[in-house]
Amino acid sequence: MHVSFSDCVRVAPxxxxxxxxxxxxxxxxxxxMYLGLNPVGARMWSVLSEATSIQAAYEQxxxxxxxxxxxxxxxLEEFVAQLHAHQLIETRPAA
Amino acid sequence: xxxxxxxxxRYCVYGIAIASxxxxxxxxxxxxxxxxxxxLQAPAPLFQKAIESIVFDSRSDSWYRHAVTRDxxxxxxxxAIGEFVVAADGRRxxxxxxxxxxxxxxxxxxxxxxxxFALVQQRFEPLHATVVVVNDEAVAFLGGNxxxxxxxxxCFLEAGYRLLTDDLLNxxxxxxxxxxxPGPPRIKLFPRVASxxxxxxxxxxxxxxxxxxxxxxxxxxxxxxxxVPLKAIYSLAAPHDASRRRDVTIETLSPRxxxxxxxSAAFNRTLTGRQRLERQFxxxxxxxxxxxxxxxxxxxxxxxVEEVRDAVLDDLVRDVRIARSSPIxxxxxxx
Numbered sequence: 001m002h003v004s005f006s007d008c009v010r011v012a013p014x015x016x017x018x019x020x021x022x023x024x025x026x027x028x029x030x031x032x033m034y035l036g037l038n039p040v041g042a043r044m045w046s047v048l049s050e051a052t053s054i055q056a057a058y059e060q061x062x063x064x065x066x067x068x069x070x071x072x073x074x075x076l077e078e079f080v081a082q083l084h085a086h087q088l089i090e091t092r093p094a095a
Numbered sequence: 096x097x098x099x100x101x102x103x104x105r106y107c108v109y110g111i112a113i114a115s116x117x118x119x120x121x122x123x124x125x126x127x128x129x130x131x132x133x134x135l136q137a138p139a140p141l142f143q144k145a146i147e148s149i150v151f152d153s154r155s156d157s158w159y160r161h162a163v164t165r166d167x168x169x170x171x172x173x174x175a176i177g178e179f180v181v182a183a184d185g186r187r188x189x190x191x192x193x194x195x196x197x198x199x200x201x202x203x204x205x206x207x208x209x210x211x212f213a214l215v216q217q218r219f220e221p222l223h224a225t226v227v228v229v230n231d232e233a234v235a236f237l238g239g240n241x242x243x244x245x246x247x248x249x250c251f252l253e254a255g256y257r258l259l260t261d262d263l264l265n266x267x268x269x270x271x272x273x274x275x276x277p278g279p280p281r282i283k284l285f286p287r288v289a290s291x292x293x294x295x296x297x298x299x300x301x302x303x304x305x306x307x308x309x310x311x312x313x314x315x316x317x318x319x320x321x322x323v324p325l326k327a328i329y330s331l332a333a334p335h336d337a338s339r340r341r342d343v344t345i346e347t348l349s350p351r352x353x354x355x356x357x358x359s360a361a362f363n364r365t366l367t368g369r370q371r372l373e374r375q376f377x378x379x380x381x382x383x384x385x386x387x388x389x390x391x392x393x394x395x396x397x398x399x400v401e402e403v404r405d406a407v408l409d410d411l412v413r414d415v416r417i418a419r420s421s422p423i424x425x426x427x428x429x430x
Binding site: 014016018020021022023024025027029032034036037038 | 349350351352353354355358367369372373376380383384
């Protein structure tokens, strides 16, 4: 999947999310699949779901984590692609 | 499925009031119950009619059959045991015992697998767990069949601790904690395990024709018949993961891992659908928030089970120490 950083992320309908301490769990009610996120994944999810675009989420996460920009970009791309593959998010052009 | 009935025998199990038209080996009825299920016996033609031209679940085989009937009830049957129809609202189980199946064996299926359909339909989320009581609190061992839950519980019984439930655990949120409800006062063990820890197998009854596992009644002083707060959950490693282990290890699971362990231990996975998933997601999340869940790995030999029991008891004490120390740390920070 090609991830465009100008897109924004929307949580797919029928997906439940719950923070458990600093981690998170999700379930897709349609596919009946559960997914767990470690603390970094949980934070990525929270920032992505509130940001106006993936680029904005990337910039926010870059401020929060000591990480090479290229590495974060790659991790975020992979994360978004995985969430999309599990039908947990939808992406669309930012308004 | 309208029926004339006389549910004159009243009991309580898993916190549920059971009204039955035939006697069951269960504690007597209590007013403080979470729900109600009526158990009625019916002749074979009633079941034949219920499953006329319906499609059985793909997991059905010659031993186990499952289907949803036209009125939304669940039909479930085990060869040489009996058959059951659980009403769509979970408030009634109609059952028939096969000729040749003893009452004890039939009740294991009635009050385990069949009743689990009723519990889930009544919006409970039972876990596949065996539970003992330590210092008036419940300690649950999670795991699938043959994971060693009952063997470990039997070792606790030998040391004087009481059994709360074997195989099916019904939970309810209460105040700021989770309460665990008592199951039938019996345990299922292989003869060698029963002989080792309970020192008596003479009163055991074989569970079904394909296993040597015995159903053993647990007397009143070795079982707990009231709900108790859930103190800790230990998720047992699968036998193939544990077979090469030399040491006993207990590791606290992260909240995400704990949640997944709880979801994996759902007692009845046949009933799915959105409403159940939503409920399960909420309930397992609350249990994760309120109760520590740990991974327990140990070598699967009978001569090491006492060591496992002692490790769990030590771990429970360690948890108490941590809990008691935290307020002092907070005060020191404020100072």
